[in-house]
Amino acid sequence: MSPRHFLTLQDCTPAELEHLIQRGMQLKKLRQQGIACEPLKGRVLGMIFEKSSTRTRVSFEAGMFQLGGSALFLSPRDTQLGRGEPLADSAIVMSSMLDAIMIRTFAHSTLTEFAAHSSAPIINGLSDDHHPCQLLADMQTYRELRGCIKDKTVVWFGDGNNMCSSYIEAAVQYGFNLVVSCPEGFDPDAELMRWAGSRAQIIRDPKQAVQGAHVISTDVWASMGQEAEAQARIKQFAGYQVTRELLDLADPQVLFLHCLPAHRGEEISHDLLEDPRSGVWTQAENRLHAQKALLEFLIKPSLVSND
Numbered sequence: 148m149s150p151r152h153f154l155t156l157q158d159c160t161p162a163e164l165e166h167l168i169q170r171g172m173q174l175k176k177l178r179q180q181g182i183a184c185e186p187l188k189g190r191v192l193g194m195i196f197e198k199s200s201t202r203t204r205v206s207f208e209a210g211m212f213q214l215g216g217s218a219l220f221l222s223p224r225d226t227q228l229g230r231g232e233p234l235a236d237s238a239i240v241m242s243s244m245l246d247a248i249m250i251r252t253f254a255h256s257t258l259t260e261f262a263a264h265s266s267a268p269i270i271n272g273l274s275d276d277h278h279p280c281q282l283l284a285d286m287q288t289y290r291e292l293r294g295c296i297k298d299k300t301v302v303w304f305g306d307g308n309n310m311c312s313s314y315i316e317a318a319v320q321y322g323f324n325l326v327v328s329c330p331e332g333f334d335p336d337a338e339l340m341r342w343a344g345s346r347a348q349i350i351r352d353p354k355q356a357v358q359g360a361h362v363i364s365t366d367v368w369a370s371m372g373q374e375a376e377a378q379a380r381i382k383q384f385a386g387y388q389v390t391r392e393l394l395d396l397a398d399p400q401v402l403f404l405h406c407l408p409a410h411r412g413e414e415i416s417h418d419l420l421e422d423p424r425s426g427v428w429t430q431a432e433n434r435l436h437a438q439k440a441l442l443e444f445l446i447k448p449s450l451v452s453n454d
C-alpha cells in the first residue's frame with residue numbers, strides 16, 4: 148500500500164484537517180501539564196533541508212523526540228543527494244530505513260518525485276510553491292485565540308508566494324474567504340485562484356482589502372532563493388507594509404499572523420509584533436504541536452482512526 152504524503156493541504160480532507168487542529172491542541176495541553184505522550188517510540192523522521200530553517204527544524208526535531216521517536220538532520224551537502232544521487236534512488240533507500248521524511252526544498256517537483264518512490268510518508272517542510280505545515284499552525288492558532296475560522300475573512304498581504312498558495316488552499320479546505328492584496332506582477336498562482344473560485348479574490352488597495360478582516364497575514368517580500376531581488380522588491384512592495392493603523396481598519400477582533408522570520412521596517416512596521424492583536428509567538432510555538440499531530444497521523448494512522 149502506498150503511504151499518505153503531506154505535500155499540500157489538498158492531501159487531507161477537511162475532516163482530517165479538523166482532526167489535526169483538535170489533536171494539536173490536545174498535545175499542547177498534555178505538554179503544558181507535563182504529561183508524556185510517546186506513541187512514536189522507536190520511530191525515526193529524516194529531515195532533508197536544502198534551505199535554511201529555524202522553526203521547521205526545531206519543531207520537527209523536538210516534536211519527534213517528545214513523541215518518543217527521534218529525528219535525523221540530513222544536509223544535502225553531507226549526503227550523496229548533494230553529489231547527484233538520483234532522487235528516486237535516494238527515496239527508495241531512505242524510506243526503507245525511516246518512518247517519515249520531511250523535505251524543505253526549492254522545486255516542488257523534488258517533493259513529488261521523492262514521494263513517488265518513497266515507501267514512507269513525505270512531508271513538505273516548504274517548497275517554492277507551498278508551505279502547508281505553516282498553515283496547520285496558523286489554523287490552530289486562530290482556533291485557540293479567536294474560535295472557528297469558517298466564513299471569516301482572511302487577508303494575505305504582499306507576495307503571492309508559497310505561503311499565499313497554501314492560504315488559497317486553506318480558504319477552500321477550512322472554508323474561509325481569502326483576500327490577496329499584492330502589487331501588480333506579484334499575483335498568486337492563477338490556476339490555484341481559479342480552483343478556489345469565490346473563496347479567493349485579489350484587492351490591490353490595502354485599505355480597501357482589510358475592511359472587515361478577521362486575520363491579516365504577511366510574509367517576507369523576498370523569499371529564500373530570491374535574495375538577489377531583495378533590494379528591488381523593497382521598492383516594488385512599498386505601500387504593502389502592515390502597520391497598526393492598517394489593523395485599525397479591520398474587524399476589531401482582527402488577528403495578525405506572520406510565519407516569521409519578520410523584517411521590521413519592511414513588510415511590517417517596527418512595533419507590530421508587540422501589538423496586542425498579534426498572535427505570532429503563539430503561531431510559532433504551534434508549529435510544534437500541529438506537526439506532532441501530523442507526525443502521529445502519518446506515521447501511526449491506526450491511532451487516529453481509533454480516536
Ligand SMILES: NCCC[C@H](N)C(=O)O
Binds near residue numbers: 370
Ligand atoms: N519561514 C518561512 C519563509 C517563507 C518564505 N516565503 C520563503 O519561502 O522564504
Ligand SMILES: NC(=O)OP(=O)(O)O
Binds near residue numbers: 200201273281406408
Ligand atoms: N515559518 C518557518 O517556516 O520558519 P523557518 O523558516 O524558520 O523554518
